[in-house]
Amino acid sequence: MSEVILHHYDPSPFSEKVRICLGIKGLTWRAVQQPVIMPKPDLVPLTGGYRRIPVMQIGADIYCDSQLIVRELDRRFPDKPLFPIGNAGLAIGIEQWCDKALFQSAVMAIFGAIGDAVDPAFIKDREALSGQPFKVAAMKAMAPFALDQIRTHAALLAQQLADDRAFLAGDAPSLADAAGYYNFWFIRSFCPGLADRFGDLPGFDVWYDRVTAIGHGARTAMTPEVALGIARDAQPDELGTLPGDAALMGKAVTLAATDYGRDPILGIFVGSTHFSLSVARELADLGRVNVHVPRLGYSITPV
Numbered sequence: 001m002s003e004v005i006l007h008h009y010d011p012s013p014f015s016e017k018v019r020i021c022l023g024i025k026g027l028t029w030r031a032v033q034q035p036v037i038m039p040k041p042d043l044v045p046l047t048g049g050y051r052r053i054p055v056m057q058i059g060a061d062i063y064c065d066s067q068l069i070v071r072e073l074d075r076r077f078p079d080k081p082l083f084p085i086g087n088a089g090l091a092i093g094i095e096q097w098c099d100k101a102l103f104q105s106a107v108m109a110i111f112g113a114i115g116d117a118v119d120p121a122f123i124k125d126r127e128a129l130s131g132q133p134f135k136v137a138a139m140k141a142m143a144p145f146a147l148d149q150i151r152t153h154a155a156l157l158a159q160q161l162a163d164d165r166a167f168l169a170g171d172a173p174s175l176a177d178a179a180g181y182y183n184f185w186f187i188r189s190f191c192p193g194l195a196d197r198f199g200d201l202p203g204f205d206v207w208y209d210r211v212t213a214i215g216h217g218a219r220t221a222m223t224p225e226v227a228l229g230i231a232r233d234a235q236p237d238e239l240g241t242l243p244g245d246a247a248l249m250g251k252a253v254t255l256a257a258t259d260y261g262r263d264p265i266l267g268i269f270v271g272s273t274h275f276s277l278s279v280a281r282e283l284a285d286l287g288r289v290n291v292h293v294p295r296l297g298y299s300i301t302p303v
């Protein structure tokens with residue numbers, strides 16, 4: 001199997017979720033640094049339009065969105081399951097909760113605190129990403145509320161840890177921990193002093209430190225040029241399709257996130273599972289790559 005390549009940037013919170021999952025599995029992987037704002041000339045040719053971070057590449061298979069990346073990591077490397085047996089729903093539930101409600105509060109608290117110092121180019125980029133104005137003054141006004149919400153999220157996680165279990169789903173770390181952890185890592189790394197410790201939540205910080213100690217597995221850097229060369233020299237894996245999607249096989253479709261960063265990915269529909277949708281893209285300089293997105297939260301539109 002080709003190497004696991006993560007296209008990311010170090011301060012990216014959704015990438016931190018994936019990096020902790022790589023650490024849980026003790027995997028060796030390659031890290032390609034991508035820009036924090038557009039343009040992303042070494043990423044978008046691979047994804048066919050998707051610009052968000054992280055993206056995982058394995059040979060000529062390109063996986064968009066941390067939700068699908070962790071699922072694919074678990075499929076390819078089943079040791080140390082990210083979806084704990086008998087408790088997969090707990091991990092998925094915590095991931096949904098933390099990717100949406102907690103992430104929104106974290107963004108508000110962070111940019112409420114540092115918004116005045118943020119590069120205008122970043123603000124312009126994130127306005128294009130979200131289709132909404134980036135209102136620093138409104139975020140500043142909401143920051144105390146956001147911080148209170150964040151403490152409450154921490155208290156809810158602490159409730160799950162109240163029986164002194166080591167990790168959210170029991171004795172072993174899983175996706176539940178990576179998902180529960182990364183927003184607090186985001187706030188604590190960006191805004192030291194804002195939510196450094198929750199002294200009144202016994203168990204929370206002991207657990208946080210335990211997740212930090214998992215680390216990221218064995219990471220080495222790779223240049224974008226080498227990653228593109230790997231895609232060019234590889235063939236995508238064989239795929240299956242759900243019977244309900246058979247009519248779309250071989251047809252031109254676009255796939256797009258339905259929340260933000262909705263840039264469509266145009267390709268030929270080549271496969272699906274209950275959790276993913278896949279298109280093939282034929283590129284003059286890269287050959288064929290298959291691009292995969294999660295099914296949940298993504299639309300598929302025949303062209």
Ligand SMILES: N[C@@H](CCC(=O)N[C@@H](CS)C(=O)NCC(=O)O)C(=O)O
Pocket residue numbers: 012013014015035036037038051052053054064065066067099129
């Ligand atoms: N649902 C996506 C969300 C990804 C996301 O919002 N990533 C942020 C960085 S952590 C992003 O892409 N920001 C815009 C950018 O980097 O261009 C996932 O789970 O991967």
